[in-house]
Amino acid sequence: MKIKSALSMGLVLTGLIVGGFTYTNTLKAEASSWHKESPKIARGTWTDKYKYPKGAMYDVLYISKNLFVFDDNDPHLSNLKYKKVGLNAYKFKGYEFELGKTVTDSGKWYFISKHHVRVSRLGYKFNLYK
Numbered sequence: 070m071k072i073k074s075a076l077s078m079g080l081v082l083t084g085l086i087v088g089g090f091t092y093t094n095t096l097k098a099e100a101s102s103w104h105k106e107s108p109k110i111a112r113g114t115w116t117d118k119y120k121y122p123k124g125a126m127y128d129v130l131y132i133s134k135n136l137f138v139f140d141d142n143d144p145h146l147s148n149l150k151y152k153k154v155g156l157n158a159y160k161f162k163g164y165e166f167e168l169g170k171t172v173t174d175s176g177k178w179y180f181i182s183k184h185h186v187r188v189s190r191l192g193y194k195f196n197l198y199k
Contacts, residue, residue: 101152101153101154102152103150103151103152103162104150104151104152104153105149105150106134106135106149106150106151107132107133107134107135107137107149107151107161108151108153108159108180110157110180110183111132111151111159111178111180111186112132112133112134113131113132113199114129114130114131114199115129115130115131115132115186115197115198115199116129116130116197116198116199117195117196117197117198118198130186130197132149134149135147135148135149135163136149136163137149137161137163137174139174144165144166144167144168144172145165145166146161146162146163146164146165146172146174147163147164147166148163148164148171149161149162149163150162150163154177155177155179157179157180157181158177158178158179158180159177159178159180160173160174160176160177160178161173161174161178162174174190175190175191176188176189176190176191177189177190183199184198184199185197185198185199186198
């Protein structure tokens with residue numbers, strides 16, 4: 070009787086050890102990756118509703134399927150890609166013609182609703198509306 074219980078205990082321990090090694094050696098997927106185009110919630114023309122003087126630093130944002138245009142002073146990104154970095158929060162990257170290379174936009178874009186986006190960019194926080 071003692072031999073059977075010792076043998077079954079040994080088998081259980083062996084199973085747990087092998088199972089533990091198998092669990093720790095499994096590959097883990099990356100949480101988020103870059104996706105082509107822009108998310109549907111982001112597409113459209115966004116403005117600040119002129120709560121600031123017209124022509125202020127951040128006036129108009131235009132996002133289409135493959136183009137990201139933010140102000141006349143900022144670079145325009147084509148071949149747009151996005152990465153989800155939180156709940157309704159995105160980062161964008163694309164090809165900047167002036168530099169001749171792919172760049173990542175410095176801001177985080179929080180889409181509160183279909184008509185409201187909160188932007189955290191270059192130390193500034195502001196809201197844009199459709």
